Amino acid sequence: MTASTTPSDIDVDRNRAVTITFEDGVVCEFPVRELRAACPCATCRGMRERGRDVWPAPGAPDTISVGGAHLSGAWGLSIEWSDGHSTGIYAWAVLRRWWDAGLHQPMLIDPMLNDPVLVDPSTESSHAESSD
Ligand SMILES: [Zn+2]
Numbered sequence: 001m002t003a004s005t006t007p008s009d010i011d012v013d014r015n016r017a018v019t020i021t022f023e024d025g026v027v028c029e030f031p032v033r034e035l036r037a038a039c040p041c042a043t044c045r046g047m048r049e050r051g052r053d054v055w056p057a058p059g060a061p062d063t064i065s066v067g068g069a070h071l072s073g074a075w076g077l078s079i080e081w082s083d084g085h086s087t088g089i090y091a092w093a094v095l096r097r098w099w100d101a102g103l104h105q106p107m108l109i110d111p112m113l114n115d116p117v118l119v120d121p122s123t124e125s126s127h128a129e130s131s132d
Helices: 032-037 042-049 092-101 121-130
Strands: 007-013 017-022 027-031 066-072 076-081 089-091
Touching: 017 032, 017 076, 017 092, 027 032, 027 092, 076 092, 089 092
Parallel strands: none
Antiparallel strands: 007 017, 017 027, 066 076, 076 089
């Protein structure tokens, strides 16, 4: 059985958690603090690779909330954080894999899924057609 990576419902509780219900019925609740610390954007990925925490920043408040969230195409959620950071796009497939692995694990970010420049819609549709 393959885990669904298509959400059927998305609920943003700005100060608490982003809850995603996937089409296979699995409900995944991602606390905002974990989501912010795991931001998948290139800048935050680079900081983590150098062994630095991306959030909270030294001297900055350690409270965080979602200022805004919107769908990024069909493949993920773009979140604007209360600390002004907004470049991370959380791909459904990455979030689902993270949930299934356990949120105590680092979020495994697939650059192909998290860099819009690398996502080519024409490639995706040709895959869908070839399944026939
Ligand atoms: Zn980031």
